[in-house]
Amino acid sequence: MEEDGDWGELATPMDACREYALNFGAENRERAWVLTDFDVWMPNPFYRGPPVPHPEEERYDDLDDLEPPHPDAVPRAAPEAVEDVPF
Numbered sequence: 001m002e003e004d005g006d007w008g009e010l011a012t013p014m015d016a017c018r019e020y021a022l023n024f025g026a027e028n029r030e031r032a033w034v035l036t037d038f039d040v041w042m043p044n045p046f047y048r049g050p051p052v053p054h055p056e057e058e059r060y061d062d063l064d065d066l067e068p069p070h071p072d073a074v075p076r077a078a079p080e081a082v083e084d085v086p087f
Contacts, residue, residue: 017042 011019021034021042028034032052034042041055 013038021045 017036017038017040020036022045024034025031025044025046028044029046029048031044032047032049033055034044035055036042
């Protein structure tokens with residue numbers, strides 16, 4: 001950390017990421033990872049659950065925790081393209 005005269009030590013960007021993960025994680029204990037404003041994934045210090053791989057690892061996408069779609073669900077059509085944009 002740097003010194004700043006009257007203010008003492010300045011926080012680094014990584015210190016800011018850690019503090020954000022600490023504050024956000026305290027309110028979202030079910031999330032294993034926290035995405036900070038610096039686009040950095042930090043482990044949630046309050047998460048207590050099974051190990052979850054880093055969100056940018058390939059095997060993260062292989063997690064089978066999502067519910068399959070309901071068999072009666074009707075897929076929505078894509079919205080039509082807007083040709084006349086006013087700007």
